[in-house]
Amino acid sequence: MEPSARILVFGATGYTGELTARSLVRQGVRPVLVARSAERVTALATELGGLEHAVADAGDATALAGVVRAGDVLISTVGPFLRYGEAAVQVAAEKGAHYLDSTGEGPFLRSVFERWGPVADANGAALLSAFGFDFVPGSLAGALAVEKAGAAATRVDVGYFVRNFGTSGGTRASVAGMMLEQGFAFRDGALRPERAGRRVERFEVGGRTLTAASVPGAEHLALPAAYPQLRDVGSFLGVPPALARGMALATLASTPVRSVRPLKSLALAAAGRLVKGSTGGPSAQQRANASVSIVAVARAADGSVLATSTLEGPDPYDYTADMLAWGAIAAASGRLLSTGGLGPVGAFGLDALVEGCAAAGLKEVGA
Template identity: 50%
Template sequence: MPKIVLLGATGYTGRLTAEVLTARGAAPVLAGRNGPALEKMAADLGGARTAVADVTDPASVRALLDRGDVLVTTVGPFLRHGRPALAAAIAAGAHYIDSTGEGPFIRTVFEHDDQARAAGAGLLTAFGFDYVPGNLAAGLALREAPTAARVDVGYFIESPGTSGGTRASMAGMLFESGFALRSGQVVAERTGAHLRSFDVGGKRLTGTSIPGSEHFALTRSYPNLREVDVFLGLPPLAAQGLRFGSRLTSVVARVPVLKRGFNDALARAVKGSTGGPGAEARGRTRTWVVAEARDDAGKSLTSVTLAGGDPYDFTAAIMAWAAETALGGGLLDSGALGPVDAFGLDALHTAALDAGWTRHPAAPTS
């Protein structure tokens, strides 16, 4: 009988996801490398199956899966640890969902589109706060402005907390290339190459350009799109700092021995499994995503603003929903999928509303 397998269950995001799945009545198999920790967690959740698997032993990950299963993986940084789970899902003909926010790994998943289609598997990458809300907001904007040729998406967080895994992922991307959608094609572009401001609840907030899943995913449902940019909200000085810092790291990245040395040093210095913000801290966090659709001339056609709570809570909730829906045959296609073409705009919107997101009126920006 098909099942949900949660790999990385004892990690910070993994535990939150396991709690949501259990609360929804699902019975995930809790998988990870620490058997005693898995057994304790299973007991804490009222009983669950467990399985020991380690991404450094790809065969152990492959052994978790059968055709029709759903693999949810939170094992990051994904650039270092993500490929074995991806390969195992495709080989098994299982559906795959991950929590990455790492642009280069998102590209890797979409590069496996043909293999996944041949296997009958659906691949859903970056299926959390990074980058489901932006895909949803853009889809709602494009429903209102179907002739739009450009979409800009901005992510903004107030009172954020970060987990060890998030910090490790951010460190791992310092020397990696960014990308953007230009003339209908995803092309390399330095992270932080562009700054722009958005109207968020009557305030003008600054964002700096980053790679996201929107660049790959949106054109599948909206083939008229020619340009997509995704921005991360930062204070103006921090945004400028990222912009200029990315110029320096892009120089280092061109020298393989330097890039490897810096990445190894960062991997030693920034550990992933160090927990994250507690429930009280997460309760103080607020998030907004803005999507603006423009025409060929750059004229704003419509703007959609969505507001939510903590990114980690949303990631756990939306991955749990996606896993249950996929297990029940609710995927609309196979291959590497964006959130909209995986489930449809209306179903995705309903799931986001159930996870605490709301739509707010927003004035078009210039």
């Protein structure tokens, strides 16, 4: 059934944007495709059944504002988001359009919650940042673990582990830029500065003990909002031990660069030249061979383990596209529970999120 509100895909001709547009069409939705290249967006819109389409550049908020209307649902896949993402969230928040994005960049998603969330709330809109593999699975696994643990849970750590995973040009560009940004974590009941890789944890995954390094994720914002008893939240990315140590050293070494604006600007420009976005991504066959595990561990104040939750799912890009499509359809169908900057549980409730993730192939195992 066609949703009652329009769904727009901004960045529709990029790697993740096209996957998302195709997912929506498979589910019977006719989204509006928006991209900077008139030729490419016209060709894709024609291929997908003569969809409505428009031209707007990521750096031109005025052009995008001419396309987006109050009550729309805008999906943004235009990254790196720290470089190109501001216009879409600004237009959505100010216009009163619901918004979802595919970012994995901690500083950007934090600005969505803290800077643009109040604007959207005042205009009756919801902002759902990082509504893909970054970082919906961690919010779901963390919520399931805390629900099992009950009120005694004051800490939850979430680890992401991928197998046979290829990356897109946009992902590589985002990671390069992130190394030069200040990270954060939810510690002692508050969001605090913390560089990526500062903490290393070990998780039990499929009978093996795997290493993961800390990253700034949406869980730091979303889980404390859903479970106020939490005092500490950790988000971790599975990496080999040597790489975890290297990541910690790299972010430590880049601290002087992050602290001096001219040096940071030069470094970001150099990273942009060396690591190009919009260069495509894994093939359908490569994605079919990839899979993920997400593990959440809920602990008591004394550090003892109270409960765990493990999720298994498909390739991160396919999951992201299907999850963005599910979230947009749910938002367009009036299923949002609140407005402003929201985490996945706060946006739809835990039961609905379990349903949506299952539809995208992500399910709890061993429960």
